[in-house]
Amino acid sequence: MRRKVKDTMSDEANSTRIAIIGAGPGGYAAAFRAADLGMRVTLIDLEANPGGVCLHRGCIPSKVLLHVAKVMNDARDAVHWGVSFAPPEIDFDRLRASKAEVVEKMTSGLGQLSRARKIAFVRGRASFQDSTVLRVTADDGAEQVIETDYTIIASGSRPAWLPDMYLESPRLLNSTSALQMADIPGSLLVVGGGYIGLELGMVYATMGSDVTVVEMTQGLLPGADPDLAAILSRRMEELMHSIRPNTKVTAMTEVEQGIEVMLQSGDGEAVPEVFDKVLVSIGRKPNSSGLGLDSTKVEVTDDGFIRVDEHRRTTDPRIFAIGDVVGQPMLAHKASHEGRVAAEVIGGANSAFEPLAIPAVVFTDPEVAWCGLTEAEAKRDGTKVNVARFPWGASGRAATLHRSDGLTKVITDPDTDRVLGMGIVGTGAGELIAEGVLAIEMGAVASDIGLSIHAHPTLSETIMETADLIFGQGTHVYRPRAGH
Amino acid sequence: MNAKTLEFKLPALAENIETATVTKVLVSVGDAVAVDQPVLEIETDKAAAEVPSSVSGTITELLVNEGDTVKVGAVVFRATGQDAAPAPKADAPVAAEVPAEPARPAEMPAPVEPDSAGPAPAPKRSGAPGVAAPSVRRLARELGVDLSEVTGSGADGRITADDVKAHAAGAGAAEAGASGPGESRTTSVESLPDFARWGEIERQPMSAIRRRTAENMARAWATVPHVTQFDKADVTELERLRKEHGKKVEAAGGKLTVTAVIVKVLASALKKSPQFNASVDVAANEVVFKKYYNVGVAVDTERGLLVPVIRDVDTKNVTQIAVELGALAERARNRKLTLDEMQGGTFTVSNLGGIGGTGFTPIVNAPEVAILGVSRSQVEAVFVEGGVEPRTMLPLSLSYDHRVIDGADGARFLRWVVEALEQPFLATLEG
Numbered sequence A: 001m002r003r004k005v006k007d008t009m010s011d012e013a014n015s016t017r018i019a020i021i022g023a024g025p026g027g028y029a030a031a032f033r034a035a036d037l038g039m040r041v042t043l044i045d046l047e048a049n050p051g052g053v054c055l056h057r058g059c060i061p062s063k064v065l066l067h068v069a070k071v072m073n074d075a076r077d078a079v080h081w082g083v084s085f086a087p088p089e090i091d092f093d094r095l096r097a098s099k100a101e102v103v104e105k106m107t108s109g110l111g112q113l114s115r116a117r118k119i120a121f122v123r124g125r126a127s128f129q130d131s132t133v134l135r136v137t138a139d140d141g142a143e144q145v146i147e148t149d150y151t152i153i154a155s156g157s158r159p160a161w162l163p164d165m166y167l168e169s170p171r172l173l174n175s176t177s178a179l180q181m182a183d184i185p186g187s188l189l190v191v192g193g194g195y196i197g198l199e200l201g202m203v204y205a206t207m208g209s210d211v212t213v214v215e216m217t218q219g220l221l222p223g224a225d226p227d228l229a230a231i232l233s234r235r236m237e238e239l240m241h242s243i244r245p246n247t248k249v250t251a252m253t254e255v256e257q258g259i260e261v262m263l264q265s266g267d268g269e270a271v272p273e274v275f276d277k278v279l280v281s282i283g284r285k286p287n288s289s290g291l292g293l294d295s296t297k298v299e300v301t302d303d304g305f306i307r308v309d310e311h312r313r314t315t316d317p318r319i320f321a322i323g324d325v326v327g328q329p330m331l332a333h334k335a336s337h338e339g340r341v342a343a344e345v346i347g348g349a350n351s352a353f354e355p356l357a358i359p360a361v362v363f364t365d366p367e368v369a370w371c372g373l374t375e376a377e378a379k380r381d382g383t384k385v386n387v388a389r390f391p392w393g394a395s396g397r398a399a400t401l402h403r404s405d406g407l408t409k410v411i412t413d414p415d416t417d418r419v420l421g422m423g424i425v426g427t428g429a430g431e432l433i434a435e436g437v438l439a440i441e442m443g444a445v446a447s448d449i450g451l452s453i454h455a456h457p458t459l460s461e462t463i464m465e466t467a468d469l470i471f472g473q474g475t476h477v478y479r480p481r482a483g484h
Numbered sequence B: 001m002n003a004k005t006l007e008f009k010l011p012a013l014a015e016n017i018e019t020a021t022v023t024k025v026l027v028s029v030g031d032a033v034a035v036d037q038p039v040l041e042i043e044t045d046k047a048a049a050e051v052p053s054s055v056s057g058t059i060t061e062l063l064v065n066e067g068d069t070v071k072v073g074a075v076v077f078r079a080t081g082q083d084a085a086p087a088p089k090a091d092a093p094v095a096a097e098v099p100a101e102p103a104r105p106a107e108m109p110a111p112v113e114p115d116s117a118g119p120a121p122a123p124k125r126s127g128a129p130g131v132a133a134p135s136v137r138r139l140a141r142e143l144g145v146d147l148s149e150v151t152g153s154g155a156d157g158r159i160t161a162d163d164v165k166a167h168a169a170g171a172g173a174a175e176a177g178a179s180g181p182g183e184s185r186t187t188s189v190e191s192l193p194d195f196a197r198w199g200e201i202e203r204q205p206m207s208a209i210r211r212r213t214a215e216n217m218a219r220a221w222a223t224v225p226h227v228t229q230f231d232k233a234d235v236t237e238l239e240r241l242r243k244e245h246g247k248k249v250e251a252a253g254g255k256l257t258v259t260a261v262i263v264k265v266l267a268s269a270l271k272k273s274p275q276f277n278a279s280v281d282v283a284a285n286e287v288v289f290k291k292y293y294n295v296g297v298a299v300d301t302e303r304g305l306l307v308p309v310i311r312d313v314d315t316k317n318v319t320q321i322a323v324e325l326g327a328l329a330e331r332a333r334n335r336k337l338t339l340d341e342m343q344g345g346t347f348t349v350s351n352l353g354g355i356g357g358t359g360f361t362p363i364v365n366a367p368e369v370a371i372l373g374v375s376r377s378q379v380e381a382v383f384v385e386g387g388v389e390p391r392t393m394l395p396l397s398l399s400y401d402h403r404v405i406d407g408a409d410g411a412r413f414l415r416w417v418v419e420a421l422e423q424p425f426l427a428t429l430e431g
């Protein structure tokens, strides 16, 4: 099918000029696809190489640190089997250097791939002069004007700050500075219990900080089903100093020993507490200002997201937008998929962004992953669903790993048994969720999964057994007969 | 009364119509809209129409653009207004009320989290008929096939790649991809030569009406064995009567046209010859006879051919028909026809006499089984009782579906129509 798209449009695509603002997972995927379709591509970014937030200061460096944290925790947990290691010694210079090496290897690799495709990579800040003319300003102030037929905006997002609480202080971190790991503070407050805060909080806690997480809503990981988040919370509580839901920060001041933070729990009085460092991870804001969108017909929502249709075309027919700058979920793989769609549409194909499921993975330990419909969404929208849960206590593989802290759940349509959603918490959940995405996209029914043989002993068996539970019984779980 | 956020969703337009293409957005954000005020112009497979609002308020968010294909039930705009929307009538646009401040369940992120704010549409996940794998969904887009129109051959209606291809082939040459930004489309079944090699060309996307006409004509041409029967009616007397009574009809707000008279004559002819007021159900090996007489009249509009239907012509007199015909034609030209006004026809008349020509072979408007073509009347020298007289002769051509109508019947039917036009009394006597 891919070949077909290419064949039908290569002729006319040849002459098409396309400029892409931002070389993150959205922008570079769009650039590569457009180049492969025969278009003349200019890729613009502030960095020397493609990669965007994800590779330079997001997914990739954070996953290096989380891997190291997991090795340390696994080593510590081996005491359960009678194996104990000396407490770890961390060479932070080496750790930072290896992390930088991974980033360098990946981004320079992308640079090579883009040169191999004859993509013109322009370093600088781009803005629109009008719908088809871009001005790019380099660091040294040099300006360049690029004329184009189409532009894809892939300018991504940046960390949001607490409103009115900005301090000019090295003690105040966001995800970018936290990933640099200048030091391991004695105490760290993480503001915001979303995935970025929990991932980084887990890294710092494992490396020795006393970590406190405050979250404004009732539980961690807003967006994930509470039963999945609860299992992660239990492990987090062991690892961290404290986790406080329903708590918000009302003020911050720098004091001699650190940052004094006013923490208000529920409707109670705000109480001051001092932390060596504070990491603000309350979400991300789209980079839609400063692009000169006023000179185009592009419309932006009140929240700063660029408005697009299913083809990722903005309200200006010459301009497309993809990735974090067009909306949730702000995830690299969503951005890349959108990037390919936009490039194909510009090439003349009738592609559209129409996934039935987008996987979300939190790379803590245990990992939390979900896709498609969540139980909370079903409840909110009044969608009737069947839900089956398989606790990992019944999984042989989990027992061999001494990691029974897991749960697999499958959500189906009660009329058709079609799989609508899947959620997994447990070690390796991020890899396991791919089966859920495929099942949903292919329109599988629960018995399709139940009847597919899964290798034993693996954690993937939990998915097969959960699917069986939709119909009442699984091999390793006994459910007394009762309506649900 | 509290200010509420109101949602206006694309109403059900007609049976079996699930999507519409927005050809014009008549309002913008910040506009005040009133109930019944037209807010969109749309084209569906079958018609172009205006969509009136069912809510009143000030538009805060507009979710459709010109050129968008919108599903029935999709939100068109949100507005703040008083919750005074009238109770929706059946088939009328439906307004769904959403509270201005959506209650945030515990699991939802706090407002500072942009997590709740993304405009990206939540992927639709459940229930939609016709399960199709991603590769099949993409194929459908490439071939310009609307999956909601495809019947899946797999278990539980699962749509396979073959189903999509078969559907595309069935739609014939009319199938085409929605226009991308490069205004290009995927190749259709037969690939065309590169016309630009021989000179300048311009490509224009087919409108929904054009596509549907192309599909229907190709299907009718391919499935209906056509025979066309020609005849001429002496309308000298009729023309005289038409002039004589024209004023009366004008007073009633219509125009006494030949078409109006023909429609009335057809009411009687169809009653007399039920096989011309029928359809063929090939699957069931049955002929469906209709006990109602709804005559469609082809109207030439700027955007293509439209066929509004005059219902129950057997119960209406010529004046009523003339008035109704005038109004429908006017509505067709102003794109005001509703889908209902174009459905349910049992027989069609196509009058090209206004333009000229001595005869043509119309294509049956399937699933109807016959169509009457009318050309320009002319004064001819006619032998009458040994002498030559100038008579006004009206050329008629009747195309019919030879599967259910035999040649002799076709000839008889048209003869009867001719005689009824020549002697209007006949229609009342026998019809």
Ligand SMILES: Cc1cc2nc3c(=O)[nH]c(=O)nc-3n(C[C@H](O)[C@H](O)[C@H](O)COP(=O)(O)OP(=O)(O)OC[C@H]3O[C@@H](n4cnc5c(N)ncnc54)[C@H](O)[C@@H]3O)c2cc1C
Pocket (backbone or CB within 6 Å): A021, A022, A023, A024, A025, A026, A027, A044, A045, A046, A047, A051, A052, A053, A054, A055, A057, A058, A059, A060, A062, A124, A125, A126, A127, A154, A155, A156, A157, A175, A196, A287, A290, A291, A322, A323, A324, A325, A330, A331, A332, A333, A334, A335, A363
């Ligand atoms: C700590 C952290 C961990 C994360 N972990 C994951 C994860 O595990 N999995 C996952 O899927 N996602 C993760 N994400 C999210 C992921 O990084 C983003 O969803 C993804 O990078 C979005 O891609 P994008 O192409 O939209 O934009 P970005 O990656 O944000 O790239 C945008 C690029 O555009 C450039 N740019 C902006 N404006 C201009 C301009 N005017 N001119 C030129 N260039 C410009 C920027 O410099 C940047 O390089 C993480 C994010 C963070 C912060």
